[in-house]
Amino acid sequence: MSRGITSLILFTIVLCCGCQSDIATIRKNSTAINRLPVIEPDYIGSTIPPNIAPINFKVIDSSVQCVAEIKSIKGSSLIIRGEKGGFRIPPAGWRQLLKANTGKPLLITIYSRNRKGTWQRYRTIEDTIAVEPIDRYCTYRLLNFQYNYSSELRECERDLSSFDERVLVNSRNFPWGCVNCHTPNNNDSKQFILQVRSSGYGSETLIADGDSVVTLNSRLGYASWHPGGNRIAFSVYKVEQYFHAVRAQFIDVCDRNSDIVIYDVSKRKILPVQQLQQKAYLETWPCWSADGRYLYFCSAVVSDDYFTSDPPAQFETLRYSLLRISYNADEDTWGTVDTILSARETGLSIAQPKVSPDNRLIVFCMQQYGAYPHTQVSSDLYCMDMKTREYRKLPVNSAYNESWHSWSQNSRWLLFSSKRGGGIFTRLYFTYIDAAGKAHKPFILPQHDPAFYDSFIKCYNVGELAVAPVRFSERQLLAAITTKKQISVPVTLGSEQGRKKSNGVWEGLSGGH
């Protein structure tokens, strides 16, 4: 037995030495090419967190054999042999390398052997290992690109330091189910909201607080937690979908009507705020500031015929502005509404404002019209300094939609969805926001299989970063969804008072992401 173990150890040592001597020979015999290799996914020049999973990738060239050498300043380098051009970085060595070299460059050199048998060395890829880690967990929806139906939709949680993914809710486990946004409070899944729709159990909002989950039988939309944890701002709306005959991205979504309401977690009731339910305005996308003193939201002015025509009149020119309202948590009083960035000024429509946890920056989407950036190819991410109110387009945007962003708890990482690469398949990207507020080159969520995204036909959607995992198992969440102990929370919409309803009852529906 002991002889066997000794042989195994010897074999491993010989193998490792062989690899080392191999790379030395390759390095010596290779000729340099003065260009960077083409790798997929594109991890060239990115800044990566020190706690991210291995950034497995593949080289796109006609080589018959390739080897990658990954190193930094401290520690030994990692030598990886490519399999059909794909490199799978060993997790243990990777973790060690990153941990020992925070704030330092990460150098990847790729050697490839062509058909003639000569080795070539591409220019070294230089990435940067950030000092600040990213929140370890990320929740998202995995779904097919959708039109009217959803049948298999999963809310998942991924450990970003590895490739582990677990399912929190699978919509197939309840009839005609749909899972919507998962919203943790201040990046901590100790408190979170999960919205579910199904034909069997109706519209539900699950509010988790510690070890308990409360199930509300109300249709509530996009949410934002007050940092105190006792107030949640929800948008409630009726959404409609239209399809174009010609456009490349031909789904168009608009709110027939929308308001923002405040939910009191302890009293379990909705508190209407008159300023957020104006008759001639559509209000949506609530977001609390990190200090809880302001509620940011998007608002657009609409004419009366907007509510009665089909499709709504001028919905293709409807533009939302970014507003905020002050709030005194001690006295539970609301102040006046203040316009932060007017659509008239930008000529674009603002959606999905997200304030950084350090209360310094606010990142939002701007697109040609409407409140749904995921359906607008023109949607890009913008960043505003909250003190100076200066805003700029982030350099992370592409020709396709960028939306659904989420800050890490330390305000250094921004997770966002992008449809780059065809406009159909939404993928998750991360970008480092440095102390000066500058966004670095984004990188895609790493996967174990380097060719994963080549044939992955599902979309990642509504990503949210969190420092701790969701405490509940799939079965426990399913039990909360299928429970008969639902709490009824009637939602009254101030803005529908005295207005003729055009199409049934106003209702919140966070579908069609």
Next chain:
Amino acid sequence: MLSTVKRLHRSIPTALFFVFCFLFLLFYVDPVIDYSANGMDIHGYVATIHDGSVGTPQSASVNSLQYRRMLILELTPEYFKGIAGRPGGGIRFLCTLIIYACHRPVLGAIVLSALILVLYRLFKWYLQEVGFRRPIVPALLPGLFILSFAAWYDLSYNIFILSVAGALAGAMLFRNRMPAGGISRILFLSLLFWLLWYVTQWGALLFLVFTIIDRLRRNVRDLIPVVTSVVNGVLFIIVEHWLLPPGTAVYWSDFVVPFILPLIMVGYFPLATLIFVGWSGLRFVKTENRAPVGPIIEVAVLMCCTILTTLWLSREQVNRDTRTIARTVYHLQHKKWDRILREPADGLFTGFPQKAGPLQEFMVHAVDRALCSSGRAGNHIFLYPQAVFSDDPLLMLERTHTNGFVNWFAVLDLAMDLGMVNTAEKIAGELMENMGPYPAIMYRRALVQLAKGNKDAAAVYLHKLERMPFRRTEARYLIRILDNDQKLYKDPLIAAMRAKRDTIDYYLFNVSYETTLRNLLRSNPSNRLAYDYLMTYFLLTGNTDGIAEMVPLAGKFGYRVLPRYWEEALCINDAARMADAPSGNSSTTIRKETVERFNRFAMACMRLSGDPAAPAKLAMEYGKSYFYFSIFRNTPGVRHE
């Protein structure tokens, strides 16, 4: 020598049965259609329509058993990890292989016949062990289940059959390899049980049932296997309902929703055994001591069962309509227009047009498409049943919100042919969302993206398809030419879609069919299919002004002689515009015989005015004319040319 002859003689009914199965599968069912219909749940759809429950959320539920049985083969390590990583994965994989074998008709028929043979041998063996002398008939009857599923074009039901076969195999293994010691027996039984649970999941429970029956039959006092079975059964429930992820656990509803058939089928095996046990008494009698059932009676019973099943499959309404619809959707997918026109669908149109539902609408849609696509609509459309339906059958866009996947497929292909690329993309997406990522849908999604010039998105579908059997060649070819625009856009399917696609924007599903078709023609004035569809739409909606407006373009689309029904429509249009009877002096020249036919029809109408039997009387002579349709809004059709 004599015993060999005797044995051969005894095997004749079995051999005859298998030859019958093979021929039935090959020539009546056609396994290729089974493969093509994988995931469409055609029988379930037809049955719900006959029940009158189509369109309700219950019947359309994607969470039904049908959906959970999504059987798609993918040649990737992740796929096999998925198979190996869940209980029951082995049976799902086996069932998928059987379906994929049907891609080749002879292979499919052989594999299905072999499955019948295996099931027969296993059940016969088991029944003999519990005391049946010659259990040929009860052992062969489950073969009829398999034939029925094949004739329903839904081989996913074989998941149940395969699990039963696994349970029987397990029971026989335990019976023949059972150790003598008590603890060894407990361990062996438990090991077999959990192994079967891993492979067949709920089949493990059935294994316990078979084992208990067998043990009690042999020795009522031998309680060890019974107690072990009960303990394992309880553990099974704990594992399934507390430990497994909810999506992989077995539920009672899997056997009863939407149809109770799986329960009946699975229940047949233990029930048949129990009936026999009850009939012969609990006391075990050695098989040699039992009087054999006469072989003549046996053959007679088997033949009766087989004939009755065949008659039931070919004559019973739901089965017959399932066959018609399955074959038609297959022919639509493969653009076999003549086969659609020749499809014997008289049974489906019994009582038409009074009885006109979604199935009749689908057939009318298929026939109209076959006629428009082959340029024969103007001359032949009223030779086939036509009527005014609640939803228009021509483009059938409103019919894609039920669980009738056949409708979705038909509309998807039509949209692609017409050049309605965004409509096609939407329908393909919704179809995939409801059915699952079947290769036939994914291939179409890739083509649509290529027609739109979105190579990045198409590449993702193509790379996925590359990992699936039977689509690999096409996928690889398209991947290879992805960066070569000249080759790529010369591909006939892609080139046609690109040439015909919409260039005028409007809100889909918010405009009339006329606007949709006119926009297609405006986008590409040489889109002949759109023109034929527009003319057919005018005919079916009685818009003779539209016919008159568009008829001048007929020559541009290759019509040297004006088709009969367009001419008849022009007659009516002229008659409506002029106070007198139409003459040959209208803007478009109408042939003399058409005008005469119109005059005769008009006179016949006048003669029969006030007669309640007028429609039937006129139908005899004018039923195939547009004159008749324009008044009565339906034609019975003779369904042959």
